[in-house]
Amino acid sequence: MNTNSLDTRLEDIQTALKQKGYRLTSSRQTIVEALLTCGGHITADGLLEVVHEIDQTVGRMTVYRTLELLSELGLIRPVYQGTGAAHYILLDRGHHHHLICSGCDAVIEFEECGLQEMGQLLAERFNFMVEGHLVEFYGRCQNCQ
């Protein structure tokens, strides 16, 4: 699904944390591991459950705080999916692309990207330092049409 293996991505995230001076606690490792395993598109509480399958002692607060931290670092991103709690998606080198069905909230991820050029163009036009992007198509999936 992602272009990099889980292990590679885990290392990338750990490196990113270190570089910014954040500590590599076991809680954070467990949370990141759980997040990579489930592939994202999950709520904070949903992630907590996955985390608890690995380590019961990690608290809900740590999950919330770690998600916030990863968001700041540009590694994940909260999005609306249906209503209720925020869903977090993994960013692969700043990119993410998916289709969302407005009927059943199904998510289909896809790779691609003719957007490098557009980013370049916008960066120049607005003097904006582009770090990544999110592309979301919405509509009706096969079953919901």
Add this chain to the structure above:
Amino acid sequence: MNTNSLDTRLEDIQTALKQKGYRLTSSRQTIVEALLTCGGHITADGLLEVVHEIDQTVGRMTVYRTLELLSELGLIRPVYQGTGAAHYILLDRGHHHHLICSGCDAVIEFEECGLQEMGQLLAERFNFMVEGHLVEFYGRCQNCQ
């Protein structure tokens, strides 16, 4: 900012409501008017304040319910901007494109779209009926670099 004038868009939305069998109440008109005036990128509570500048009697609940209704009709869309409350953005014929600064949460909207073709492609590949899309570039604005 938008390709259509406010009046035109107001009429479009009112027409869309009528066609779906929803009533054109004065509260809804006021809320839509306020939303178009401020250009979107606003929370439910923020919008309530704008609405109250026009009509003090409109309640918070009506704003929430109207936003939900407009979302269902595909006229607006909730997104996360930073954390906290949902922000609603206006969709222009199902499209929206913006840059968000991760430093100060500033939003720069832009028109464009080389994405029609990609939508077409994805629609065929996944048998998905594409109704619209959201493109979000994020990074650092001029002041926050």
Add this chain to the structure above:
DNA sequence: CTCTGTGCAAAGGATTTGCACTACG
């Protein structure tokens, strides 16, 4: 007139503090 829409207040969730304790580096 009828039935959708509204407003209020209270409930329900999700997320955020405050603070003492733990453990990474």
Add this chain to the structure above:
DNA sequence: CGTAGTGCAAATCCTTTGCACAGAG
């Protein structure tokens, strides 16, 4: 060892629900 990180519980904030009343068609 010192400071960033953690966990708990309480607080806060956002959003939804239940119900009686008002107003659009």
